[in-house]
Amino acid sequence: MSGLIGKNIGMTSIFLDDGRCVPCTVVKVDPCYVVQIKTIENDGYFSVQLGVDEKKIQKTNKPLLGHFKKSGLSPKKKLLEFKEDSVSHFDLGKKVSVDSFQEGDLVDIKGISKGKGFQGVVKRHNFSGVGERSHGQHNRLRAPGSIGAGSDPSRVFKGKKMAGKMGKKNVTIKNLKILKIDTHQNLIILKGSVPGNKNSYLMINKKK
Template identity: 75%
Template sequence: MSGIIGKNFGMTSIYLDNGDNVACTIVKVNYCYVVQIKTLENDGYFSIQLGLDEKKIKKVSRPLLGHFKKSGISPKKKLLEFKNSSYTDFKLGDVIGVNFFNVGEIVDICGISKGKGFQGVVKRHNFSGVGERSHGQHNRLRSPGSIGAGSDPSRVFKGKKMAGRMGGKKVTIKNLVILKIDSKNNILVLNGSIPGNINSYLMIKKKKWNLKY
């Protein structure tokens, strides 16, 4: 299988064996359950669906409740699919934990970035603003400036960098190294930062090539 589900637990820093202090992110990897195994004959492709975190039965719809009963597990809050060709290694109801990974492995982290709301061009696109304040220009420091000619083309081209909603999008951070694994507390320590707020769900995917750091 290509990966499992985790949760953002926050950032810290650790010292490596050579004495370097490295910024890293802690990812909580609770036990994931195999909810569904999709095959080429039934679904047209191979994949494994994993579930994480318990959910109250009264908050689950009847069709989804029947979906969980097929695998013989209780309802889960988060369901994610991982495409995989060697699905025969797992069965319905199997439990997958942090030991799925090894120290030194390289992974990709996929999650929803923090939502920043409606932002201007300085914060959203790193604009510099119109310039220094001068006589009569007290509110132009963070202005976008001109957005195009008036007579021709008489419109704003699509994709023009302007103010708008920022964040809250699906983001993938590639090639992060697993620095430490705490099997007792189900924790992965990764170098660098990852998308999302604390306790947000993440998709942790192994690289296809077995290169280690």
């Protein structure tokens, strides 16, 4: 299996064999189950849909109940799809765990970044502001400044860096190294940081 669904537990640091202390992220990977298998004949490509975390039947709509019934599984809270080169070795309802990964593997981590709300140009785009406090500027220190010419073109060009909502976007961090795997507690320790808040879901893809 080339992918798993995990949860961001938080950051810590560990010492390597050479004595270096490196920052790392602990990811909880509960057993995932194969909910759907897509093939070239039916869907045009190979992929496997995994589900994780039990969900109450009362909180699941009928279309999803029918979807889970095909694989003989109870409803799951999170569903994610992983593209595969072949699906011949997968079975509906099969359990997938951290055993499919090894220490030293490189993985790509995809998640939703932390939401920052509505932010100005200084925080959102690293602008330095307009003027200085010592030159008679008392309320322009974090202003965006001019956003375009007046008469021509008489409009603001698309893509102009301005204030707006920041964060809460799909972010992928590539080539993170797996430092340690704890099969008893279903934990993966990754070198570096991952996107998202604590306990947010992560899509873990093994590099091919």
